[in-house]
Amino acid sequence: MKKLGYFLLYGSLSIVAIIQVFPIVWLFLFSLKDNREIFAGNPFALPQAIKWENYYSVWEAGIGNYFFNSVWITTVSIFFTLLFASMAVFVITRMHWKLNKLVLGLFMIGLMIPIHSSLIPLFSMFLDAGIIDNPWAIVLTYTAYNLPITMMILLGFYYTIPKEIEEAAIIDGASLHRLFFTIILPLTIPVLSTTAIINMIYNWNEFVFANTFISSDRYKTLTVGIQNFVGQYMTDWGAIGATLVISVLPILIAFFFFSNKIVEGISSSAVKG
Amino acid sequence: MNKVMSNKWFITLYLLPALLLLTVLIFIPLLLTGYYGLMSWDGIGAMSFIGLDNYINVVQDATFWQSAGHSFLLALFSTLSLLLYLAVSLILASKIKGANVFRKVYLIPMLLSSVAIAQLWIKIYNPSNGMLNTMLGWIGVENPPLWLADPSIVLYSIFIPILWQYAGFYILIYYAALKGIPETIIEAAKIDGASPLQIALRIKLPLIMGVIKVTIVLAVVGSLKYFDLIFVMTGGGPNGASEVMASYMYKLAFGSYNFGYGSAVGFALLVITLIVTYIVRRLTANKEDIQY
Numbered sequence: 001m002k003k004l005g006y007f008l009l010y011g012s013l014s015i016v017a018i019i020q021v022f023p024i025v026w027l028f029l030f031s032l033k034d035n036r037e038i039f040a041g042n043p044f045a046l047p048q049a050i051k052w053e054n055y056y057s058v059w060e061a062g063i064g065n066y067f068f069n070s071v072w073i074t075t076v077s078i079f080f081t082l083l084f085a086s087m088a089v090f091v092i093t094r095m096h097w098k099l100n101k102l103v104l105g106l107f108m109i110g111l112m113i114p115i116h117s118s119l120i121p122l123f124s125m126f127l128d129a130g131i132i133d134n135p136w137a138i139v140l141t142y143t144a145y146n147l148p149i150t151m152m153i154l155l156g157f158y159y160t161i162p163k164e165i166e167e168a169a170i171i172d173g174a175s176l177h178r179l180f181f182t183i184i185l186p187l188t189i190p191v192l193s194t195t196a197i198i199n200m201i202y203n204w205n206e207f208v209f210a211n212t213f214i215s216s217d218r219y220k221t222l223t224v225g226i227q228n229f230v231g232q233y234m235t236d237w238g239a240i241g242a243t244l245v246i247s248v249l250p251i252l253i254a255f256f257f258f259s260n261k262i263v264e265g266i267s268s269s270a271v272k273g
Numbered sequence: 274m275n276k277v278m279s280n281k282w283f284i285t286l287y288l289l290p291a292l293l294l295l296t297v298l299i300f301i302p303l304l305l306t307g308y309y310g311l312m313s314w315d316g317i318g319a320m321s322f323i324g325l326d327n328y329i330n331v332v333q334d335a336t337f338w339q340s341a342g343h344s345f346l347l348a349l350f351s352t353l354s355l356l357l358y359l360a361v362s363l364i365l366a367s368k369i370k371g372a373n374v375f376r377k378v379y380l381i382p383m384l385l386s387s388v389a390i391a392q393l394w395i396k397i398y399n400p401s402n403g404m405l406n407t408m409l410g411w412i413g414v415e416n417p418p419l420w421l422a423d424p425s426i427v428l429y430s431i432f433i434p435i436l437w438q439y440a441g442f443y444i445l446i447y448y449a450a451l452k453g454i455p456e457t458i459i460e461a462a463k464i465d466g467a468s469p470l471q472i473a474l475r476i477k478l479p480l481i482m483g484v485i486k487v488t489i490v491l492a493v494v495g496s497l498k499y500f501d502l503i504f505v506m507t508g509g510g511p512n513g514a515s516e517v518m519a520s521y522m523y524k525l526a527f528g529s530y531n532f533g534y535g536s537a538v539g540f541a542l543l544v545i546t547l548i549v550t551y552i553v554r555r556l557t558a559n560k561e562d563i564q565y
Binding site for chain 2 (some may be wrong): 009010013014016017019020021023026027030038039041042043044070080083084085087088090091092094095096097103106110112113114115116117118119120121122123124125127140141143144145147148151166170176177180201204205206207208213221223224226227230237240241244247248251252254259262263266267
């Protein structure tokens with residue numbers, strides 16, 4: 001009886017796991033096949049001769065460029081979001097002033113805004129400022145739109161830092177800048193890495209802003225570049241598969257190494273929403 | 274000490290970058306959306322003020338209401354699917370080995386971009402050699418549906434990957450909540466002779482009701498502003514059959530350069546989202562939240 005129970009338990013959990021993962025495995029399979037095999041063969045079969053050249057050819061044809069655009073845009077945005085969010089949270093949680101609850105409230109309202117409602121004015125603002133079709137337009141928006149969620153994850157951690165640390169530093173004659181940059185910021189590295197990964201997932205995958213603000217090929221990010229490619233290689237499934245695998249790989253690798261941080265970040269950023 | 278920690282210059286300096294970005298890139302554009310809605314404007318040329326015409330047109334626009342209806346249908350489906358996620362989480366949290374691995378594996382689709390997911394599912398739905406129709410062929414289905422080209426089912430074909438994408442996210446949240454229930458409460462119920470089903474329905478579910486309510490709000494709000502996957506998979510087609518509010522707005526502004534009217538639709542999207550958020554929060558307000 002007990003055995004049957006366990007069997008059903010693990011059986012149902014495994015079925016869910018297969019449903020969640022199998023499409024991605026299938027994607028990987030067809031990225032290694034050629035069209036003849038994809039269209040004539042069994043879609044679940046392993047590739048007969050592994051076609052790594054699919055990866056080589058799409059990388060050469062421009063995916064490499066999109067990839068590096070995504071890397072630097074993601075990295076620079078994460079850097080600014082984390083820096084500005086940390087500075088603001090430090091001031092809100094550790095300094096004494098009257099309006100801190102109000103200012104915090106403003107940032108938290110930012111969590112509820114549907115981004116599509118601000119897309120048109122952002123586009124025309126960037127057009128006026130001359131930074132349409134310029135990667136900095138997306139760096140700016142990613143930095144701004146990630147601030148509220150990043151601050152929310154940081155808040156809880158900052159509240160737990162003991163007051164004595166600041167007191168000791170100030171008594172020893174440290175300036176506030178020094179206190180923040182050499183004492184407090186290093187203390188928050190564990191939670192900063194969680195927020196960095198949450199930011200990475202968001203920035204790497206973002207589509208609407210990148211698709212709207214960038215038009216030239218040389219500035220496009222991976223998510224937008226994929227769209228291009230699929231249009232070009234309409235019938236070459238192997239090439240499309242390789243493109244998609246390249247675009248999801250960095251996140252999957254990050255997940256492999258930092259899954260605990262990701263789980264932590266997602267649950268702490270979701271439940272309070 | 275207190276004097277140092279209330280240095281006005283320092284506070285202003287450190288708050289400024291974040292506050293400036295928030296104001297200029299989030300709040301001001303939001304107000305501008307409402308303002309542009311009062312204009313006749315193609316996005317590049319001169320604006321001309323036309324009063325409330327755009328807003329009146331939105332209210333009378335059958336296409337807008339049709340796409341709003343699709344958004345609400347997605348909200349309904351997302352909310353119902355929470356039951357499924359809840360069931361999986363209850364199994365997962367019942368002290369079994371490997372629960373950690375399972376919940377992480379479930380999360381994987383959520384990490385991928387909607388664009389990649391959309392392209393992948395276009396291939397899965399491919400009528401001639403996609404994964405789905407090949408499997409249907411094995412069990413003898415002669416004429417499988419044209420998943421993304423048939424206006425009567427396209428919307429549901431799109432809902433499936435959306436529910437697939439977010440399953441792990443909700444399971445993760447429920448799992449964390451269920452793990453937070455003190456062991457002693459469950460033990461006490463077991464001693465009193467409660468069956469596992471009774472424990473789940475009468476004890477565990479009421480105890481995590483607060484979290485369930487939050488996920489309902491998240492699912493509804495997320496559905497109303499959903500865009501990426503639909504935009505990539507069908508572009509709202511065939512013939513508007515899968516259009517949602519955000520994709521309609523996008524099409525108006527960046528497809529037909531009707532920035533004034535697009536802004537009015539964008540503003541309507543904002544207002545509807547805020548009103549529905551408020552209603553759902555009120556409906557699920559915690560009158561007597563359980564403390565333990």
